[in-house]
Amino acid sequence: xxxxxxQSINATATGQTLAMSKPVxxxxxxLGQIGSQNLGSIDLLPNxxxxxxVSRHALCAYFKQIKAGDTVFIQYPLYISYPAFWQxxxxxxxxxxCRLIFIVHDINSLRIDPxxxxxxxxxxxxxxxxxxxxxxxxxxxxxxxxPTAAMRDFLKTFNQxxxxxxxxxxxxxxxxxxEIPVFPKLHKMVFAGNLNKARFLSQLNQSxxxxxxxxxxxxxxxxxxxxxxxxxxxxxELSSHFTGGFGLVWDGSSIDGxxxxxxxxxxxxxxxxxxxxLASGLPVIVWRQSxxxxxxxxxxxxxxxxxxxxSESAIQNITDEKYNKLTANVRSFGLQLRQGVQFTTALKRxxxxx
Numbered sequence: 001x002x003x004x005x006x007q008s009i010n011a012t013a014t015g016q017t018l019a020m021s022k023p024v025x026x027x028x029x030x031l032g033q034i035g036s037q038n039l040g041s042i043d044l045l046p047n048x049x050x051x052x053x054v055s056r057h058a059l060c061a062y063f064k065q066i067k068a069g070d071t072v073f074i075q076y077p078l079y080i081s082y083p084a085f086w087q088x089x090x091x092x093x094x095x096x097x098c099r100l101i102f103i104v105h106d107i108n109s110l111r112i113d114p115x116x117x118x119x120x121x122x123x124x125x126x127x128x129x130x131x132x133x134x135x136x137x138x139x140x141x142x143x144x145x146x147p148t149a150a151m152r153d154f155l156k157t158f159n160q161x162x163x164x165x166x167x168x169x170x171x172x173x174x175x176x177x178x179e180i181p182v183f184p185k186l187h188k189m190v191f192a193g194n195l196n197k198a199r200f201l202s203q204l205n206q207s208x209x210x211x212x213x214x215x216x217x218x219x220x221x222x223x224x225x226x227x228x229x230x231x232x233x234x235x236x237e238l239s240s241h242f243t244g245g246f247g248l249v250w251d252g253s254s255i256d257g258x259x260x261x262x263x264x265x266x267x268x269x270x271x272x273x274x275x276x277x278l279a280s281g282l283p284v285i286v287w288r289q290s291x292x293x294x295x296x297x298x299x300x301x302x303x304x305x306x307x308x309x310x311s312e313s314a315i316q317n318i319t320d321e322k323y324n325k326l327t328a329n330v331r332s333f334g335l336q337l338r339q340g341v342q343f344t345t346a347l348k349r350x351x352x353x354x
Contacts, residue, residue, distance in 0.1 A: 003351060004066060005031045006088075007075035009041040022235040023272050024075055026174045027103060030340050031073055034347050039063075046084040054084050059091045068097040071351060076102045082122035082133055089140050099142045101350050103168075107151065109134055111265040116196050116220065118262065135160050143350050147171065147270035148291035154268060164353070168346035170292065171272050173279035175338040180281045180331045183244030185323045187315055188212055188228075189285060191248040192238060193273050196220050197262045199253040200308070201227065207255075209312040212245065214238060239280035246302065246315055247277025247284045249292075255308040258287050266290040279337040283326040285311045300329045 007024055028038055039062070047058050066072065072092055078085050092098045109130040112120045120130025121137075138144065138155065141163040146152050152165045188210035195201065195218040204211055205224035212228045223229055233241060249271050252263020266287050274292060277284050284302035286293050293304040305311040336342060 001069045001071065002067070003031075003034075003036045003071040003073065004039050005036045005073040005075070006039050006042050006078070008043050008077075008079040021272075022173070022276075023105060023171050026172050026340065027075055027343075029174055030172065030344050030347060033340075033344060034351060036073055042078060042088065043080060045088070046080050052081040052083055054087050059087065059095075063092065063096060066092070066096050066098060069099070070096070071099045071101060073101045073103060073347075076104045076138075077106065077108060077121065077134075085121075086137060089137050093140045100140060101143045101145065102138060102141045102163075104144060104146045104151065106269065107134060107154070110154070110268055111261055113261045116194075116262065118197075138163070143353060145346055145350055148268060150291040151268045166346065166350065169342045170270050170278070170295070170337065171275040172340035172343040173272075173275045173334075173337045174340050175279065178335060178338060180279070180334050180338075182327070182331070183242075183281055185318070185320065186210075186244040188245035189248040189311065189315070190214070190242060190245050190277070190282060191250070192276070193271075195223070197251055199260075200250060200255050200263075203253075203255045204308070207308075207312070209315075210245075211248075214241070235276075239276060242280050242282060245282065246311075247273065247280070247282040248308075248311075249274045249277070249284050249286045249290070250308070257307055258289070263287075275337050278330055279334040281327065281331055281334055283323075283330050285315075299333060300326060301333060302326065302330075 009024055045058060045062055046052060046054050048055050093100060109120045109127055111118050112125055112127055114125050119125060121133040122130060124130050135158050139160040144163050144165045145168045146165060147168060149167055152167055155161055155165055190212045192214035195215040199221055201223060202221045205226055210228060212230060214230050216232045251266055252258045252260040258264060258266055267289060268291055270292050274284050278301060284296060286296050286302060286304050288304040288306050296302045297304050303314050
């Protein structure tokens with residue numbers, strides 16, 4: 001039997017058209033290493049009813065090489081219309097009689113926030129409707145891979161989903177370089193990502209702590225002048241601009257804890273920025289109630305805190321001995337992320353499981 005993979009490569013939940021994200025690109029590369037044949041992006045597959053649906057002819061032509069019993073990895077979600085998404089999965093499951101393995105990047109129903117353009121499955125802001133749409137698709141899976149135990153436990157609450165659900169852990173951050181830099185101990189935090197989702201940054205105008213910020217300037221608020229804004233860089237280049245400190249994994253609108261839908265989503269997901277920081281040699285600061293906090297603390301890869309004030313104090317008072325232990329662990333684990341060890345192992349297990 002053969003295996004294949006499909007994904008969306010140039011769209012997001014906000015409807016933006018972007019270059020292929022590194023998590024998607026790295027997943028394609030790792031799937032290739034276990035023998036999966038990349039069928040590319042299906043973003044242009046919808047071809048009827050204003051690109052809201054897919055003709056039978058287009059489905060048959062696109063998936064013509066797939067045979068009954070083959071395995072198809074789907075990077076979930078696919079950012080095409082919901083009717084087209086359902087058509088694709090239903091066709092592969094029942095017409096092609098494939099084994100479907102979903103690699104779940106996000107459950108969009110858990111992060112619906114119209115203020116930053118985050119929509120649910122089916123381009124809806126109705127959580128109940130979005131969840132029904134997601135479950136209708138995920139119930140067709142043979143196996144589901146998720147990044148955290150919290151996301152696994154959430155999906156297990158839906159009786160319609162009968163597939164085995166397994167955890168792949170923090171995202172890989174593939175790199176040809178195996179040299180992770182050794183940074184001096186610096187009292188600063190680095191934040192990088194979608195700044196529109198990081199409204200908490202607007203509350204740091206009174207902080208004297210050094211915050212280094214990367215990303216496109218937000219359109220929904222103004223960055224305080226006290227922050228050290230460094231601009232925006234492609235993901236493959238970004239880490240080369242880091243000079244030390246701690247990587248901040250935070251979201252939402254508050255510095256005194258996590259608030260808002262986007263912030264609360266940290267209870268379920270594994271933010272890619274955490275992997276980026278660790279693979280770059282930076283220990284991380286995470287919310288104590290986040291899905292990755294236990295992993296970070298138990299593996300001594302950073303600090304779990306309840307507020308940014310707590311993180312500032314912890315960094316200012318960290319001993320050289322503790323910092324050196326943190327960074328040694330980070331470099332060791334970061335090398336695994338650069339090589340994709342943990343993720344590739346999860347893919348191999350999924351491929352050979354019944």
